[in-house]
Amino acid sequence: MNVVPSGKCIILVLILEILxxxxxxxxxxxxxxxGAGPSGLASAKNSLEQGHNVVVYEKGEALGGxxxxxxxxxxxxxxxxIHSAMYQGLRIDIPHQNMQLSxxxxxxxxxxxxxxxxxxxxxxNSYADRFDVKRHIKFHHLVDKVRLIENNKWNITVKNLPKNxxxxxxxxxxxxxxxxxxxxxxxxxxxxxEFKGKIIHSHDYRRAEDFRxxxxxxxGGGPSGRDLILQLSxxxxxxxxxxxxxxxxxxxxxxxGDNVTFKKNLKRFTSNGADFMxxxxxxxTAVIYGTGYKYRYPFLDDDSGIHVDNNKxxxxxxxxxxxxxxxxxxxFIGIPYNPLLLALDLQARFALxxxxxxxELPSKSEMLKDMQDYANSQxxxxxxxxxxLFNDYKEYFESVARAADVEKILDVYISMVMDAxxxxxxxxxxxxxxxxxxxxxxxxxxxxxx
Numbered sequence: 001m002n003v004v005p006s007g008k009c010i011i012l013v014l015i016l017e018i019l020x021x022x023x024x025x026x027x028x029x030x031x032x033x034x035g036a037g038p039s040g041l042a043s044a045k046n047s048l049e050q051g052h053n054v055v056v057y058e059k060g061e062a063l064g065g066x067x068x069x070x071x072x073x074x075x076x077x078x079x080x081x082i083h084s085a086m087y088q089g090l091r092i093d094i095p096h097q098n099m100q101l102s103x104x105x106x107x108x109x110x111x112x113x114x115x116x117x118x119x120x121x122x123x124x125n126s127y128a129d130r131f132d133v134k135r136h137i138k139f140h141h142l143v144d145k146v147r148l149i150e151n152n153k154w155n156i157t158v159k160n161l162p163k164n165x166x167x168x169x170x171x172x173x174x175x176x177x178x179x180x181x182x183x184x185x186x187x188x189x190x191x192x193x194e195f196k197g198k199i200i201h202s203h204d205y206r207r208a209e210d211f212r213x214x215x216x217x218x219x220g221g222g223p224s225g226r227d228l229i230l231q232l233s234x235x236x237x238x239x240x241x242x243x244x245x246x247x248x249x250x251x252x253x254x255x256x257g258d259n260v261t262f263k264k265n266l267k268r269f270t271s272n273g274a275d276f277m278x279x280x281x282x283x284x285t286a287v288i289y290g291t292g293y294k295y296r297y298p299f300l301d302d303d304s305g306i307h308v309d310n311n312k313x314x315x316x317x318x319x320x321x322x323x324x325x326x327x328x329x330x331x332f333i334g335i336p337y338n339p340l341l342l343a344l345d346l347q348a349r350f351a352l353x354x355x356x357x358x359x360e361l362p363s364k365s366e367m368l369k370d371m372q373d374y375a376n377s378q379x380x381x382x383x384x385x386x387x388x389l390f391n392d393y394k395e396y397f398e399s400v401a402r403a404a405d406v407e408k409i410l411d412v413y414i415s416m417v418m419d420a421x422x423x424x425x426x427x428x429x430x431x432x433x434x435x436x437x438x439x440x441x442x443x444x445x446x447x448x449x450x
Contacts, residue, residue, distance in 0.1 A: 027357040028052055029172040032156055034146075034299075036137050037065020039333035040177035041124060042101050042344040045131040046352055047175075055169075056137040057158055059083075063128055063137060066181040067121045073204040078161040080142055083182040085203045085224075089231060090117045093223050093424055094339045095436040098417045101127055101341050103410070113449055114432040146174060148303045152329040173355050174330045175348070176297065180337055183296035185310070186289060187219070191269035195287065202228060202290045208235045211286055217242060217274060219266055220290030226428055228288060233257040240282055242266045242274075255429050295335075295386075304330070314385035319367040320400050321374075321386060322347050323354065328361055336386040338393060340417045342409050346400055353404040390418050410441045419446065 029052045033040045036058035047054045059080050062068040069086040076082050091114050092099060096107045099120055105127050111119060128134045138158075144166070145157040154174045159166050184201035192199065202224040208231040216236050218225050221243030232239050233256055241256075242263045265277045273283035294310040305326025308315050315335055317325040324330040331351035333344055353359045361367065378385050388396050393414050401408035416436055423431040435449035 027355075029355060030170070031055070031173045031175065031355075032057065032154070032169075032171040033175045033177055034143050035065060035177035036060075036063040036139075037067070037177060038101060038124060038341050039344045039348075040065070040175070041128055041133055042341075043175040043177055043331075043333050043348040043351075044133045044136060045102070045127070046345065046348045048132065048136070050352060050356060052173075052356075054136045055171075056133070057141045057143050057156075058137055058139050059142040059161075061139055063134070064121045064124045067117055067124060069117055069121070071206060073206065078140065078142075080161065081182070085181040086117045087202075087205050087228075087231075088207045090227065091115065091432060092117070092120060093227075093431070094417055094420045096120075096123075097436060097438060098340050098342075098413060098420065099123065100413075101345055103342070105130060113435040143299045145301075146176075146299045146304065147301065148327055152327050154329065172329060175351070176330065176332045177334060178297065180293050180295070180334060183294050184289070185292045185294045187291050189266060189269055189274075191271075194271050195269040195274075196271050197285045197287065199287045199289070202288055203293075205288060208232050211236050213237050214285045215283060216240070217266075217282070217284045217287045218290055219243075219287065220292065222290055222292060223424070225290030228290060229256055229260060230429070233260050240284070242276065306330075313387065316385070317368060317371055319361070319370060320350065320403060322351055322400070323361070323367075325364060325367045325371065329355065331355070336388050336396075338388050338417075339421070340393070340409070340413060342413055343397060346397060346406070346409055349406045350400050350404040353406055359404060390421050393418060412438055412440070412442050412444055415442075416444050419444075 031047045031052050031054045033043045033054060033056040036056050040056055041063065044054050044056050060068065060083060066083060066085045068084050070082060070084050072082050074082060093114065095113045096111050096115050100106055107115070107119070107123050140161040142159045142161055143156060144159055147155045149155050149170065154171050155168060156171060156174070157166060157168045181203065184203040186201060205228060211232055212235040214236050215238045216232055217240050218228055219242045225241065225243065229239060229241055236259065239260045240263055241260060242265065244265060263276045263278065267275045267277050273281060275281050295308045295315050297306065297308065300306055305317070305324060306315060315332060318332060318335065319325050321335050322331050322333070333347045354361045375385050381389060383389050397409045397414065423434065433448055434446050436444055436446050438444050
């Protein structure tokens with residue numbers, strides 16, 4: 001009887017042939033992926049394509065990480081923090097081509113250049129369908145502990161929340177794919193406990209209508225702050241935007257509306273408002289912090305070898321910001337932050353090249369030196385360790401691809417995301433009016449979207 005091999009079998013045969021040519025035997029692994037957001041989906045997809053056994057643990061009810069919208073805030077029905085940071089009316093601030101997780105899985109042809117969060121979630125859902133990731137995801141499973149055991153393996157304790165049961169399993173490799181929008185950063189201001197109004201983080205903002213007629217203070221100068229100001233200006237009575245680098249100008253008032261004013265740093269809260277560094281005071285009924293997020297991995301202990309410093313904004317020690325140098329069977333996908341999701345795919349392929357045994361890692365001393373050299377370079381530029389400056393995207397991505405001998409990110413995606421980032425600063429209100437079209441591996445065109 002003739003048996004026709006399946007597509008997955010053909011892929012495995014090709015992998016075996018390639019590895020045999022290079023004299024490197026394949027190593028098939030039991031892999032745990034923590035988180036089913038974009039980084040988790042990319043890690044699972046690439047691991048499955050190489051024939052590994054994969055389990056994805058997702059504490060929430062759906063895939064997509066922060067891109068899954070829910071009206072809920074705070075805790076879910078199991079007492080677990082809700083990690084979605086989506087809000088009604090949100091449109092992404094980079095072209096959809098830069099939100100692709102794979103060059104061979106694109107957004108639908110009729111997608112506008114800057115789509116809504118619904119479009120992004122639908123894309124992630126279709127990606128999981130196409131690459132058969134969904135059946136490997138265990139929803140409402142909260143990872144409680146990741147513990148190092150012999151031979152650099154990992155024992156994972158996970159809670160099955162609906163069944164209220166805990167199980168413990170052993171894995172060869174762990175991909176940590178907790179998105180950077182899970183743990184809001186709440187700044188400490190004098191008098192915050194005395195303020196009688198409502199204080200929330202932008203992570204828990206869902207709709208502008210909740211602030212109709214309110215006097216609102218928005219603290220923080222990031223993208224979420226800008227978008228919230230635009231939404232709130234249509235319904236709130238008065239809005240004050242406090243950020244380090246802004247002073248009010250006629251042009252800014254014209255762009256954002258007459259009910260928006262601008263202040264530099266907040267000094268302290270009072271019971272009914274806040275004092276600012278320019279020695280002025282304003283009253284407010286609500287405050288929204290747009291003050292970013294912090295790295296947080298509560299399931300890791302000191303034995304993991306990983307150290308987090310949120311004051312300096314770093315997670316160390318990581319080789320190429322990906323592989324745990326102390327115990328190189330653990331990878332962090334999504335560090336350092338950048339808006340190009342193809343970087344998540346690159347980082348997953350990088351890690352798997354070493355985890356599978358297809359390529360040998362450098363020595364520990366060499367990896368530590370590589371990390372220190374990068375840290376020194378960042379320090380000279382005045383940049384955080386786990387943050388890539390726009391002009392360094394290409395250099396970082398190419399160094400990752402080169403170190404693992406994996407396919408690099410095409411130049412056109414890098415140049416597009418850099419152009420889009422500059423457009424935000426040049427025209428923070430009108431940048432979404434443009435459409436990007438990729439011409440070839442290096443070229444794109446940009447024109448007003450009809």
